[in-house]
Amino acid sequence: MRKGALLLALLLPASSIAEGATGRLEARIEPAIQKGRRELLRRLPKIVESPGSDYPVGRIAFPITALLKSGVSPENGQIQAAFAQMAALTVEKTYCAACYLFALDALWRAKYKEARADGRISTVVPHRATGDVKKKISELVRWLLDARLKRHGSWTYEKADSRSRHDFSNTQFAVLGLRIGLEHGVEIPRETLTQVATLFVAAITSEKEVAQLEFTVETTLEEKLKITKVDPRRRYRVAPGGWGYTDPRRGRGRRDEPYASMTAAGASSLLIALRALEGRGNARLRSESEKTLYAAYAWISRHFDHYVAPGKQLFYTLYSLEKLGDLGGIAKFGEHDWYREGAERILEKQRKNGGWGSYVNTSFALLFLTRATRPFDPTTPPPILTGGGKENSGQVSRDLVYIERIDGFLSARALLQYLGDTRRQKLVSVGEEVVRHYAPDSREDLVRLLLPLWTKRDRITAFVKKALRDITGVRSGHRKAYVAWQEQFEEVRALETKENLTAEEVARQLEKLETFRLKARVVGLAQRRGMRSLAGLFIHEISVPSAEYRYQRKVHGTLTLWIDAHIQAPAGADPAGWKAAAQAWQAWWRKNGENWEAEHRKK
Helix, strand or coil: CCCCCCCCCCCCCCCCCCCCCCCHHHHHHHHHHHHHHHHHHHHHHHHCCCCCCCHHHHHHHHHHHHHHHCCCCCCCCHHHHHHHHHHHHCCHHHHHHHHHHHHHHHHHHHHHHHHHHHCCCCCCCCCCHHHHHHHHHHHHHHHHHHHCCCCCCCCCCCCCCCCCEEHHHHHHHHHHHHHHHCCCCCCCHHHHHHHHHHHHHHHHHEEECCCCEEEECCCCCCHHHCCCCCCCCEEECCEEEEEECCCCCHCHHHHHHCCCHHHHHHHHHHHHHEEEEEEECCCCHHHHHHHHHHHHHHHHCCCHHHCCCCCCCHHHHHHHHHHHHHHEEEEECCCCEEEHHHHHHHHCCCCCCCCCCCHHHHHHHHHHHHCCCCCCCCCCCCCCCCCCHHHHHHCCCCCEEEEHHEEEEHHHHHHHHHHHHHHCCHHHHHHHHHHHHHHHHHHHHHHHHHHHHCCCCCHHHHHHHHHHHHCCCCCCCHHHHHHHHHHHHHHHHHHHHHCCCCCHHHHHHHHCCCCCHHHHHHHHHHHHCCHHHHHHHHHHHHHHCCCCCCHHHHHHHHHHHHCCCCCCCCCCHHHHHHHHHHHHHHHHHHHHHHHHHHHHHHH
């Protein structure tokens, strides 16, 4: 998935699949993301020009984050202009500092992913920000640390003093911002993290009745593919509990009662603090924090209908749920697949223009659909988009390949990159399955993904060599031969996208190519563009001896489409039959070619 999702950045690439309320969820997510991204990008210039006086930095940073997470290039001119505008503004609010951190992190991740995709980075490297980006991240983290209500461990809208009131929404954003600082190597004092954990442990409001909790954790790719057996379900008995907008210990009221968005926000904040304190916190706080997390999971499982209930807070609520689900590596709360149910509700609410109402709600929706909070790690397994069956494989993106053993889809790009990063031998059979079932008319696209895996003498490189031979038709044991093929393939692709293409350019490319599978692609291009002036060249081509009889069949089919000569093609790989067919075409051309060309020129 994305791509979702692939994945969905990781994980669901662009496709031309049809939408429909009855269609498979995975088949509908990527078009929804594309439409939402276009609408948000359309609105961005106005947002940047007039962000408002209350949260100007945050109002620019939040949609930028959504756009970058949903696939807009960091080199996009509008994105760069937005960052320039933010740099000229002063950060004065907690939401602004946190959202600025979100945007900087999304920018850095997007640049890293583009470098990986372009082959500029071929190995797993540290992905922490450097230079001016790292400097700005450190500055914003310091702002957040200075802004907190120090005795309480929470945040409010602006820099706090002893009289300030806190709230768990600002606190959620601040803690998410601190997490970004941690991921980029910024030191966060242990005292701050301890106070956050202590706050949420103490401020939870528990229900009286103890419940049996079950939640399902995300598993490794090997476990999902049933290479390694594991039970992903976790069961506990606990009293469900949650959080409201404020700490109930400071005066009970309606705003202190647990509700959906704040319970997910509180749990994700506690989870971030707990993980950051590993090896630094006391055992008692860890134990209490874990019990509190399970209580929150139980509350979410029991009240899951609140997360998909219609209302003005739907998108923020699901945004908060995505943070917890992805940070916690949780696949299901009870029987609820939180991503699938949330995505269904978001897709139902998408408007004709591609957005979800306000640009803030559109940003929330895109961040949920793209699973923007997935931990950024080059060796994180790609998600599996389950369900739907092989019969629906035509509805999903070409990058997604159906894997029968799991009744689900994997992103070919994500799987091959993961295989190259981890060199896990057990996954070779999955790589073979992905190559075997990839869209037949796009298999050449895999060459670019396979070449980076050819690094050392092991089972993975052996798999790559075989796959490259099968895809390209090149018979060589040297990597450089396939690199050369890929370079020629890119030249052919460039011709295919050229608007004012001439027959002379096609002829030069055809004569230059050395492999018959690429030649067949050029012949197909000439056929689609109706370049009948190349008929004489094609008659020469069909006479060239080739073990790839499919190339000769391609040329023959094109000639038959253009010329009514009634020359039969052999049934299959029949060298003598193809030689006779070539001779028949040559004889026809000697007799009729001059007149045919003259007639063609008149037309």
